[in-house]
Amino acid sequence: MYLTNIFRYGITLVAFVQLATATPSLAHGNEKHGKSKTEKIEKTEALAVEQDTTQIAQQQTVTTEEHAAHLQDPSTVHATLADFPNKHPLIVHFPIVLLLVAAAVALCNIFFLRKELDWVVTIATLIGFVAAFVATKYAHPHTTGLTDHAQLVLDQHDLYADWTVYLGGFGLAAQLISQFLFKGRRWSVLVAALVLTGAAYAVAMAGHYGAQLVHIEGVGPQGRYLETEHHH
Structure with missing residues (x-):
């Protein structure tokens, strides 16, 4: 055990x-x-x-x-017309430059009363007015999806663009009447110059708001916020 x-x-x-x-x-x-x-x-x-x-x-x-x-x-260096989402930027620079030049020359011609300067004003105003009309009425970009602030800027741009066309048309009429009807009298040159100065101010403000849309609001580059051409 x-x-x-x-x-x-x-x-x-x-x-x-x-x-x-x-x-x-x-x-x-x-x-x-x-x-x-x-x-x-x-x-x-x-x-x-x-x-x-x-x-x-x-x-x-x-x-x-x-x-x-x-x-x-x-x-790829030189873009064709088809590459641009809208033709507005290709046209709009003509009225900006030409209406400013027309106003400046018209103001100078108040003192000089030269026929050569009269012709410069007439031709610059004619081309500038036609370009402004085309850029505003036929080549104006249609936007989509804008922010509220961008829409406010666009409204101001359109307002001054319309005034550019109105004052450009009145300025062209005043310049033609001054040159051909009143034969370049000083007072008629002064009236035409004042109207063209208003057109120059309007196109400068339209250009300012247009630049703000592009470079600050981002509207336009590479077709952003723009409808295609066939929607116009």
Whole structure:
């Protein structure tokens, strides 16, 4: 009986020792397994990042090459009429320049009363008025999706553009009457010069609000906020 108990205690002790020595091994094995999974995840993530970086670099390289090819292509330097989303900017500079020149020359001619200056005023006013009329009535861009502030600026631009046409037309009539009916008398030259000065002020303000629309509100560049030509 005594030996039997000793034998039992011995078996129990051996089993306990084996279990104690096996536990660290199992724990160590799990730790290795955990590290293995973590390393695999980290490698996968690193590989994905590397692939994304490579794709981005390739896209940037292609974009840079395309841009360089575009700059080296002479055919892209001079845009055709079809490339413009609207013809307004191609026309509107004529009335801006010509009506300002007409007003300045007309004011000078009050003192000089020269027929040559009369002809300069008449021709500049005629071309400036026609260009203003076309730019306002036929080549005026139709906008879409404007902000409230941009719409206010556009309203002011349109107001002064209309006044440019009105005063340009009155100025042309006054200049023709002064030159051909009253033969360039000083008072008639003065009247025409005053009306043309009003037209010059109107076209300058229209140009100011037009520049504000483009460079501050962002209306127009690359066709932003503009409807296409066929909607006109």
